[in-house]
Amino acid sequence: MRSALAMLALLLAGQMAQAQEIPELVPRAGDAIRDPDFRVETRQFGLDRRVEMLQWRREGAGYAPVWNAAVIDSNGFDEAHRNPGELPIGGERWWGTDATLSGQPLAPEVLRTLGEWHEFRPSYRSLPANLSATFQPDGDGLSSSENPLDPQIGDLRVTWRELTLPPLQGKVELRDGIWYPLPAAALPPASVAVVEDPLEPAGTDDRVTLHWWLWGVGGLVGVALVTLVTLRRRRGTSAGARR
Structure with missing residues (x-):
């Protein structure tokens, strides 16, 4: 009995080890994506530049300075609280191709549809000379403020986000050689193409087969153990009845 349990434990451990050897398939980004103005780049799937200007906004009976990506219309504001107007440089977004x-x-x-935007602090080593004279690092981005701790109306703040993709198993399907996102409604498993990683070492199929074979053996051992215990109980019951 103990030897059978030990065998079952070894089989289950082997199953877990085999499952861990099969890597999770992930999408691969192509060439680096660059912001042509600031020369900031990412090696993810997209790049987003957000530009904000410190502007006046009416709040109750007064005004308050706020960072805003769109121009705040100051028509009707008093002369001391007029906003500068259009942003000299706007936000922009680039997608991996x-x-x-x-x-x-x-x-x-x-x-x-499946990408996730995350803020990041890029490198400014390639910042053009004209922009490096105007902007300086401020938190995770750049600021045109002479003193980032005391920004003035009309100052700009620039930050970037990069697009990442999660593992795509069960979320995409292969049609005419191109991966497309699955519709919101779940499709039958047969309609989803099987994903195989070209960088996966040879023998992956053998490992998968062995993995399922071990599961089958483990199930048979479990059934055998249950049967063995049941038979012993029945024998014990019959022996007691004869006594």
Whole structure:
């Protein structure tokens, strides 16, 4: 009995080890994406530049300075609280165009529907001279304020976000050699193409087969143990009845 339990434990441990050897398939970004104005770049799937200006906004009977990405209309404000007007440089967004999954291209819809934007602090080593004279690091971005701790109306603040993609198993399907996002309604499993990683070492299929074989053996051992225990109980009951 103990030897059978030990065998079952070893089989289960083998199953877990085999499952951990199979890597989670993830999408791959292509070439770096660059903000052509600030020369900030990311090696993720998209780049987003947000530009805000410190402006006056009416609050109750007075005014308050706020950072805002859109121009706040100051018509009707008193002369001392007029906003500068248009932002000299605006926000912009760039999408990756050569992302792949298992060597096949991802449709732009995958990035737009499944991507996740995250703020990041880029490197400013390639900042053009004219912009490095205007902007200085401020938190995770840049600021045109002479003193970032005391910004003035009309000062600019620039920050960036990069787009990441989660693992895409069960979220995309392969059609005509291109990966597209699955519709919101779940599709039958047969309609989803099987994803295989071209960088996966040879023998992956063998490991998967062995993994399921071990599960089957483990199930058979479990059934055998239950049967063995049941038979022993029945024998014990019959022996007691004969006595």
